[in-house]
Amino acid sequence: MTRLLNAQYVGEGLSLMQKHWLTFPQIVTLFMLRNDGPRSISEVAGRINLSRAATSHLVDRLVKKRFVVREKSTHDRRHKLVTLTERGMSLVEALDQSRLRRLSSLVSVLSPELQHQFVDLLDRLIVHLNGDRPEGRPLAE
Numbered sequence: 001m002t003r004l005l006n007a008q009y010v011g012e013g014l015s016l017m018q019k020h021w022l023t024f025p026q027i028v029t030l031f032m033l034r035n036d037g038p039r040s041i042s043e044v045a046g047r048i049n050l051s052r053a054a055t056s057h058l059v060d061r062l063v064k065k066r067f068v069v070r071e072k073s074t075h076d077r078r079h080k081l082v083t084l085t086e087r088g089m090s091l092v093e094a095l096d097q098s099r100l101r102r103l104s105s106l107v108s109v110l111s112p113e114l115q116h117q118f119v120d121l122l123d124r125l126i127v128h129l130n131g132d133r134p135e136g137r138p139l140a141e
Contacts, residue, residue, distance in 0.1 A: 020091065025050065026062055027095070030084065033068065034092045038081035040073075067091060 025048050032047055033039060039047075045055035059082050062068040067088035073079040084092070107115050 020065060020067075022065075023058075026058055026067075029058065029062065029082075030067060030088055030092050031095075033082060033084040034089060038071065038083040040079060040081055044082055062088070 028048055029044055032044065041052055041056050041059060044059065045052045048055065048058075050058065059068060059070070062082075063070060066085055068082050069085055070080045071083050073081050107118060110118060
């Protein structure tokens with residue numbers, strides 16, 4: 001069952017990742033920056049559970065692909081923040097749209113009543129994952 005769902009659900013998103021030679025931690029970083037705004041290397045490292053050195057290398061690769069930039073902090077010019085570029089935002093939006101299309105396709109086989117129940121369950125899960133912050137967004141949607 002899991003294999004079948006993964007095969008149906010992953011396709012287009014995985015193609016986008018492969019097209020841009022992106023790893024899962026890089027994708028998570030892009031979504032985090034979209035959801036939370038600019039972050040320091042230390043903050044990114046803490047969120048994706050990598051060392052600062054590994055995170056710095058990950059960010060360097062995203063900079064080379066023009067998905068993020070490093071900018072000086074307005075509060076402390078000695079510190080730099082990782083910021084999503086328009087190109088990075090476009091990729092995150094494309095991944096979001098791909099995921100929504102796949103999910104819609106999977107859910108379309110359900111009756112309208114079951115679709116409504118499914119959406120209600122997903123909403124409850126999102127509230128739980130956000131720590132009861134209904135207006136928040138999960139880290140990697």
